[in-house]
Amino acid sequence: MEQMMAKYDPEAGFRRLTGILGWIVTILLLGFSLYQLYTSTLDRFSPQVHRSIHLGFALSLAFLLFPASKKRRAKDTKRKFQITWIDGLLASLSVVVGLYWPFNISDLVQRVGRLETMDLLIGVLAIVLVLEATRRVVGIPITIIATVFLLYAYLGPIMPGFLQHRGIGIERIIRTMFFTTEGILGTPLKVSSTFIFLFLLFGAFLVKTGVGQYFNDLAVALTGRRTGGPAKVAIFSSALQGTISGSSVANVVTSGSFTIPMMKKLGYRKEFAGAVEAAASTGGQLMPPIMGAAAFLMVEFIGGITYWEIAKAAAIPALLYFTGIWIMTHFQAKKIGLKGLSKEEMPDRKEVLKKIYLLAPIFVVVILLMSGMSVTRAALWSIVSCIVVGAISKDTRMGPKDFAEALMNGARTAIGVATATACAGIIVGVVTLTGLGLKMAGGLIDLSNGILFFTLFFTMVASIILGMGSPTTANYVITATIAAPALLALDIPDLSAHMFVFYFGIIADITPPVALAAFAAAGVSGGEPLKTGVNSAKLAIAAFIIPYIFVYSPELMMINTTWDQTLWIVFTSVTGMIAIGAAMIGYWMRKTHWLERIICLAAGIMLIYPEGSTDLFGLAVFIGLFALQFFIKRNESEQRPHSAGA
Template structure:
């Protein structure tokens, strides 16, 4: 953690006047393009700009039409969605990430875009013929199928990044060269015809479940987020956060936590969340006295947690509904609620103790916005509340998003400053489609992985291998799964990460959790959700885990801090995130499934106390500076409290009370009061 800053050093940390406000839009764009492949687009002009604009608009209108009027058949809906996504990616995303003239589209990208349109149109044009001769691939089918695979991989490389492209390519290679692999990885192999048929002429490959979710739920929720952004809700989140938390000890850091949790409802990207809210909060933290690395780490950790914050979580949460089956999105959101609150509580506690240790104040009354003025725009949060209510009462997930878009338009009209004009709505449709491009490519590439796993039986083989390597220990299996999710998540989107780990590692967790169930019994919802949420969480945490910590690197681009150190501090701040998934697998009460209120209150209370002890131990300050023995004891106590076994929790509670009493009686009375947390 950061060292204590003497007054002179705090004075040195003050930013020059031109840096005291928000980071410029140019700087934000530069950081996004550097660390977020989804933002590295061309700045088109002329005909190309209009072509892309109307292409994106048509994409959104098609998706809205099918969402309102009813989806097309699976092959038609998904192939048209794929055609839109691929063709627009080739027009928007350059082949090589280098500075140059980004206002024009080279001729070869126009050619690739036309080929992508042809691939997307092949199923609608040839639908009857393809259905009639299902299982037989003609020469033209083979050519189009190969094009679909190659174009998907190249579009994914441009819009999402190289890691997921390499992984998808390796899975394809595994499909062909299965006979040459050793041991349980060996399979009979696939020829070109059967592989192409699997990948483009069934719903187990590129046109599989991941793309289906992108072509339905995810797209509509991205549109909802785009409409919310047009109302100015992003800036309002910052103002509301400052108004509510700015006056507290270390106020700007807590503003970052509060704001990023809210921003997560409209942003599916940790990096985008960092740049959006961090451009506002990081300079404020530095001005107050936080050092550069700690300021960046707070924002990175908070922004990463935005993807696990209900009601609208990362795109992979919508995939989870389809992969588990028999559940609604609300089941996922409800189950993730307490773990998400514990995550942000852990970050809040850590930053609070750090602020007390260093002696950082909150914002003064003069530095705070007028709370009455802020509350005048509270209506901007109504669309989110409306979506929550609709999901709670059982309204279909897609319809809830449509009602949310309509509510956003109506609610924005309450205040002249937030009112959406027709032009704003058109641009919201365009922006939503632009955001969906990378998701479409990532889910199509993920479909390649799923297709190979299903066809070769790799998922079952790897799950059995994982159980064997762990010796049947649930804790070791969870640990190995955590490592796999973090490694796969380094530079890969959460969506693709979740697809891989949910098809390979989640079955191993489920198998071990089902040992006490009768043979052949259906997997209980609580077991399925806990296993899938486990891999989902650690795929997200990869964004702040060095050495490839994209969210931490983006935050350091704003703070000017050292990226790796920022990532290390962010990982410390997110200590709760590395523990909570183990908690809800071993103690599903946290997921609010098949539990009583008494059990839930006990588990949450002990977990929260554990976060306090763990935070104090890691930071080295509670009511006063902790000795090394106290720090070790506090960390051990925190782990005991968050471990769900009864005896550990009871012992932890006793030690926690003793530690608290020692700290309280010997507190540093010059330090800011804990009541100001």
């Protein structure tokens, strides 16, 4: 599993340091978590100071833990001194950058943006360190995008067409990037250094209490015996894993190493087994309450909206996404005659259900957020609930060593988020300096001739391209900064526009040709990567349809709806997903004709679109198709014994 994680998820490829270096890293990781807990409970520094210290921790740990390349990592494990002198130098310089604001804040504030030579050197160093740390920890795609944006800021006069601008001087670029809250120390890093870190710590404590493994046990106990059981186990466990993970690839490898072999053993093709896990794991990022930590960023980017409103808006779409995958795996199992797990392969359901209390911390965080408690306090109390729940059983009770490991694991996970959000801050800073967001909006609207559907289509394509290879948090920052303004320019509600680009940025992980989650699943299953990606996109068809409905009919996000309207929307939408699933797989109660598949798809889309006339018409078509399938199936069943007797 570690090898697979390191291959497909750069954040998992960290060194296992020992000796003095191991102790240094341990102290830094513990210090990182304890500092974050301190600032969230007892004291508050100024924004620049707090974010700078947060960045300093993340950068120094990045250079100590993550080698310059995979080849370098293999060599470093054989060395007596496990890091190179360059790594040590970069880690030391990261400490200097992280402490520059705390030690010079009075002077920097008094000079009001006027930079001296040392300031310029530190600013350049901060940009270079952020880019290199991001490349090592997160991967090269987002690093390239940020570098291109920096070049764009400077080379504006020679840019073609609507991208042209007057050009930004180097000193102004540096000032914006590190000496304001518009660049590296901007909103993305703000959210990383507050809400996201605490929820990553919450996830680390959940894992230590055994919740991660319990997700799998519960999924098997509830769904293993059903038709195509292992595929449903994958969907159920990945949806739950998504509540504590911010990485599609990490979801795939951790739960897929357990579910994919089961699916293959049952009879699913390698590519389909991998696709189920990839689609379900990617959907974990769309799953409330945490949504891969992007929900907290959305609060900051949209403004004037609460976290709970975002989580509520994401609930029905997430339900439809997983319903679609569930239905399609069920129809696929029926189509090829697969059953569930045998009784011998099943865990003792009573024993599994006895440990249902392990899910309490997840309910705690949801209830606290629903009650209106601040996100920070909700996260802190949720961490406390993990410790309390873990203490119930001897197997999950946390001792001092477990507590320290949870703090270290949370901090280690935060390195990738901090570097990615700092790098995304560079992109946001350039957009702010150059007005690129408005330029891109104008370009997309001109390209679509102002027609809403075509603007949505081109924004979808842009979001998928921008989202390729980026982790969830950076993914959302980039798409919200560059792609969302095109929709906002057409007076589309903020939440609809941001959810639209968020969805398409996320499903880039399962959209060929760059489908990292699908490729990771293919690595586990042994299937062909591109075919796995195509199957993943097919299973996740809901994610390609639902965002359009966000825009045309926000009722799907429970905006301005009553409870009875919401229940009707859920009923018609789930019914619609059954029809779409039958269309995509080519099976319902029996194999469907191509014309039936087209009618199923049309009926499904009409049912998902929340409007009275389309709902009624779609429901009538659905009932007609259901009756047709039922009677043909019954006639075929009656004729088989007759034919056998003849």
